[in-house]
Amino acid sequence: MPTKSRCDEQIPACKRCVKRNEICTGYRDDSTLLFRDENAKAAFAAHAPVRRRASSQSARSRVRNDSSASISGKSSTSAPSDDASSPCARPKPLSSPQDDEAISQFFSEYVVYPCTQNSTPGFLEQLPCLFEEVQHSGRIALRMAVEAVSFANIATKGPRNDDLVRKAQQCYGSSLEALANTLEKKEEQVSDYTLMTVVVLDLFEVILHSKLPVSLGTYYFQSIFTPSPLSRTTHSEGLKLLLRLRGPSQIYSERGWSLFRLAHHRIQRTQLSFKHPAMPEQSAWLNSLNDGLPGIRGEKENLEISKICQRARELQKRLRKSSTGQDSEVLQLVKEMHALDQTASTWRVGSQWAFRILTNPYQPSSTTFPEHIHIYPDLWIAYEWNYHRTARIIMHEHLLKCLASLSCHTQTPIQSSYQPSTTTEEEVSALSMFSRHIINTLIEEIFSTVPQLLGDVNSLEDVPIQRDLEKTGEEAEGRGTKAIGAYFLLWSIKVVKSTNSATEMQRERAGLVLERLRKVGGMFDLDSSGG
Structure with a gap:
C-alpha cells in the first residue's frame, strides 16, 4: 500500500493489497503511519537512465529479480559472486511466483500481528514492512535472509527436499556475505534492517540447523561476529553487539522496541541455556x-x-x-x-x-x-x-x-x-x-x-x-x-x-x-x- 494510505479493512485483508498481490501491513491509527527514507530510492532512480543506455534490458531484469525475491541477480549493495569457485555461489533460481509463494507462506506461519489492547505485542510484526522496503533500499542481506528461512521452512516440511535445503543454505551464505559488507558501513550497523537480518538468520538456524561447509561457515562467521566460527550461539553474540551499537535510544520507538524485544528475548534464552553472563x-x-x-x-x-x-x-x-x-x-x-x-x-x-x-x-x-x-x-x-x-x-x-x-x-x-x-x-x-x-x-x-x-x-x-x-x-x-x-x-x-x-x-x-x-x-x- 502507499505509505500514507489507510487500509480499508482489518489486517491483513486489505483489498488493495490483495489485488496487487502484496502483503498488507495495515495501520491501526494515525500514530502508526510509517515515514520511510526515500533517499536511496531517489538515488537509484537518478542513475537509472545511465544504466538503461548502457544495458537497458539487463538493468530491468536485475530490478525485477530484486523485487521478486530471486536469488540469482547481483546487487549493487552485495558482493557475492556468481562464479562457481565462490563459497556461496547462488543456485539456479525458482521462478518468481514460487519465490513469492515461499515467502508468503513463511510470513503467514511465523508473523504474528498485534491483536487487542491486552493481547500479544506481536512477533516479527515489523518484518513484512521492512521486507517491502528493502526492494527500494538495496539492502540485499535482509532479503536473502528472508529467502533462506522461507526455503528452509518449505524444505523441512514433509519429505526432506535436499534441493531446497541446499538453496536455503546458499541464500543463508549470501545473506551472511552481504551482511559482512553492510557492517563495514557505520550507519548501517545501527539500522533496523541489519538487526532484523540477524534475527531472521537466527531463526533460520532453529528451523534448519545443519552443518555448513567449513570454508563458508568460518569465513562469514569470523568476518561478522565471533572468533568461534561454528559456535551455536554466534547469532546471539551478533545480536548483543548490535544492541550495544544501537544504544539506549533504540527502545523509545515502536519499531525499535519491537526489534529490541525480539533480540533481547533470544539473548536471554541463550544466557540461560548456554550459561552466558548477562550484559x-x-x-x-x-x-x-x-x-x-x-x-x-x-x-x-x-x-x-x-x-x-x-x-x-x-x-x-x-x-x-x-x-x-x-x-x-x-x-x-x-x-x-x-x-x-x-x-x-x-x-x-x-x-x-x-x-x-x-x-x-x-x-x-x-x-x-x-x-x-x-x-x-x-x-x-x-x-x-x-x-x-x-x-x-x-x-x-x-x-x-x-x-x-x-x-x-x-x-x-x-x-x-x-x-x-x-x-x-x-x-x-x-x-x-x-x-x-x-x-x-x-x-x-x-x-x-x-x-x-x-x-x-x-x-x-x-x-x-x-x-x-x-x-x-x-x-x-x-x-x-x-x-x-x-x-x-x-x-x-x-x-x-x-x-x-x-x-x-x-x-x-x-x-x-x-x-x-x-x-x-x-x-x-x-x-x-x-x-
Whole structure:
C-alpha cells in the first residue's frame, strides 16, 4: 500500500493489497503511519537512465529479480559472486511466483500481528514492512535472509527436499556475505534492517540447523561476529553487539522496541541455556522503561532470573576448586534463590495473564492431550508463560546443584519458609525435595500448553477434538499445523527433556512432543537444549 494510505479493512485483508498481490501491513491509527527514507530510492532512480543506455534490458531484469525475491541477480549493495569457485555461489533460481509463494507462506506461519489492547505485542510484526522496503533500499542481506528461512521452512516440511535445503543454505551464505559488507558501513550497523537480518538468520538456524561447509561457515562467521566460527550461539553474540551499537535510544520507538524485544528475548534464552553472563547494559536499558507494562516487566523479571543463575554458576565453579569454607555463601544464595522464586511465582498475575484450565475428557495417557489443557488469549501469552516456567526450571536446577555441594556435616541452619530449620543435612533434603516438586509441576504446566500451541484447540474452544496422531503418524491439514506454535514450544520442551529432575515419564513425553514439533515445524535440530 502507499505509505500514507489507510487500509480499508482489518489486517491483513486489505483489498488493495490483495489485488496487487502484496502483503498488507495495515495501520491501526494515525500514530502508526510509517515515514520511510526515500533517499536511496531517489538515488537509484537518478542513475537509472545511465544504466538503461548502457544495458537497458539487463538493468530491468536485475530490478525485477530484486523485487521478486530471486536469488540469482547481483546487487549493487552485495558482493557475492556468481562464479562457481565462490563459497556461496547462488543456485539456479525458482521462478518468481514460487519465490513469492515461499515467502508468503513463511510470513503467514511465523508473523504474528498485534491483536487487542491486552493481547500479544506481536512477533516479527515489523518484518513484512521492512521486507517491502528493502526492494527500494538495496539492502540485499535482509532479503536473502528472508529467502533462506522461507526455503528452509518449505524444505523441512514433509519429505526432506535436499534441493531446497541446499538453496536455503546458499541464500543463508549470501545473506551472511552481504551482511559482512553492510557492517563495514557505520550507519548501517545501527539500522533496523541489519538487526532484523540477524534475527531472521537466527531463526533460520532453529528451523534448519545443519552443518555448513567449513570454508563458508568460518569465513562469514569470523568476518561478522565471533572468533568461534561454528559456535551455536554466534547469532546471539551478533545480536548483543548490535544492541550495544544501537544504544539506549533504540527502545523509545515502536519499531525499535519491537526489534529490541525480539533480540533481547533470544539473548536471554541463550544466557540461560548456554550459561552466558548477562550484559551490563541490559539492566540500564530496561530500568529506564515503565515496568507497569506487561511486556517490559516480563523482560525485567527474566533478567533477574538470568543474573541469579549466573551467580549460582560462579559459586559452583568456586566450590569445585575448594569444597570447604563456602557453606555460608551457598546458604545465602539458596535463600536468595528461594526468595526470588517466591516473588517470581506472583509475577504472572492480572487479567492480561489469565488463562482457563480444561480437564481432558479423553484418557490422560494421550500424548496429544495432557490431563489438563491450558487455554490462553493467544499464542504469545502462552509462550510468555512457558518462557517464565522454563527460566524457573533452570533456576531450580542451579539451586539443586548448590544444595548438593553443601558439606552435610555442617550444622548451620537454613532459614526457610518451607521447613523448620534443623540441621543442614535435613534442611538440604527438604529443600531439594521442594525444588524437584516445583520443577515437576512447571513441566506439567508446559505440557498443558501443547494442544493450543500446536493448533489442536484455540482460545474459543471448550472441548478439544481428539486426534490419534500416534496411529496416523501425520498432522491434519489446517488444525494442528501451527509452525509458530512449534517454534514457541521448542526451547521449553528441549529444556524439559534435558532436565535431570524431570521424571522418566516426563522426559519420554517431551521426546514425543519434540517428534511432533519435527513434523509440524520441520525443525531438525532437536537434540540440544539451546533452542
